[in-house]
Amino acid sequence: MAMTIHVDIVSAEKSIFSGNAEMVFAPAVMGEVGVLPRHAPLLTRLRPGEVRVKLAGGEEEYFYVSGGILEIQPHMVTVLADTAARAHDLDEAAAQEAKLRAEEALKDQKSEINYARAQVELAEAVAQLNALKRLKKKGQ
């Protein structure tokens, strides 16, 4: 029987594939790589493309990834796939937007945390909850 290598394809939101394969092809940034068992340890970024997994029986499975990271160890391949289209500019734009949203939402407020006020407010909420609890105990 041919040697196999363990393959995991995971994204932040779910696990996509896990199993043994004879060979794995992945679209690395420097060009497509084919990984056989006992490959030297390698860490590389992926560009959008297809990850092909050649299963032990000779069947092939295809997975589309929109980028991510490929980790190779002699007996293990891990594809950490991105779920979203990622690029430096896109990320930057998203960050700007998040900042703007924060500025917009909190336009006219002090940047110092008013601890006294916060504590009073929390104490009130806790008192309300405790009152509810007591009410419930009395009812039983």
Add this chain to the structure above:
Amino acid sequence: MAVGKEIRTKIKSVQSTRKITRAMEMVAASKMRRAQEQMAAARPYAMKMRNVISHLAHAHPEYKHPYLQQGREVKRVGYIIVTSDRGLCGGLNNNLFKISLASMKEWSNKGVQIDACAIGQKALSFFRRVGGNVRSQVTHLGDRPRIEKLIGTVKVMLDEYNEGKIDRLFVVSNVFVNTMTQQPTVEQLLPIKAQSLDATMQHHWDYMYEPEAKEVLDVLMTRYIESLVYQGVVENLACEMAARMVAMKSASENAGSAIHELKLKYNKARQAAITQEISEVVSGAAAVS
């Protein structure tokens, strides 16, 4: 007969409230299951990343990433506060605010400045009320939070760390223990603690990097932090649903006992009215004969 009209309306209104709380309880229960599944689905990614990073931390790479370097002097810290968008979930958010305030106060007593990042409507309105330097925010992540929505928000904080504006980054979120228990926790994201990476590596080896160690590691570290925050969000969602389920369950029970009491009152009033009427009829008849 107009006996106990007000009581009857009151019973009706409590009954319809109970209908709502019951429905909310059931909705929360099914959403909780889904959130738990999502939580479990998000785990492998973070675990694999942690493996890779722990390899890195022990592999003596030629390039030490700033996220792994400990012992920067602390002048300013960042907090990512993860809360729910909606209320009616018991003391969930309040407990979270309490623990974050305690932790923030500790820093500010040492003269350290604080930057915050709000995830969820409740966190935002909390900072709006009590003040605070909120650098970024995101709300309305919905029942199926997507990581895309978090990227920008987290990047703001990561950029601040990269630029040296903040020297520590924490995430505060609820940890799902079980349906009845949610534990608010403060976790340090940056610098990545060496203890949180298991030290099982004995021999020293390093990866080959393509294209360059720095570039690959930058991406890897960013993704890792993002995945941790994402996990916090998903877990917090499961907590929210569990807390809401419990809160609504007890609300339904309270409504039940309120209805019971009101019914008792109503019946007493009705009986009193009947007794009075009979005694009136009897005394009337006695007067005639």
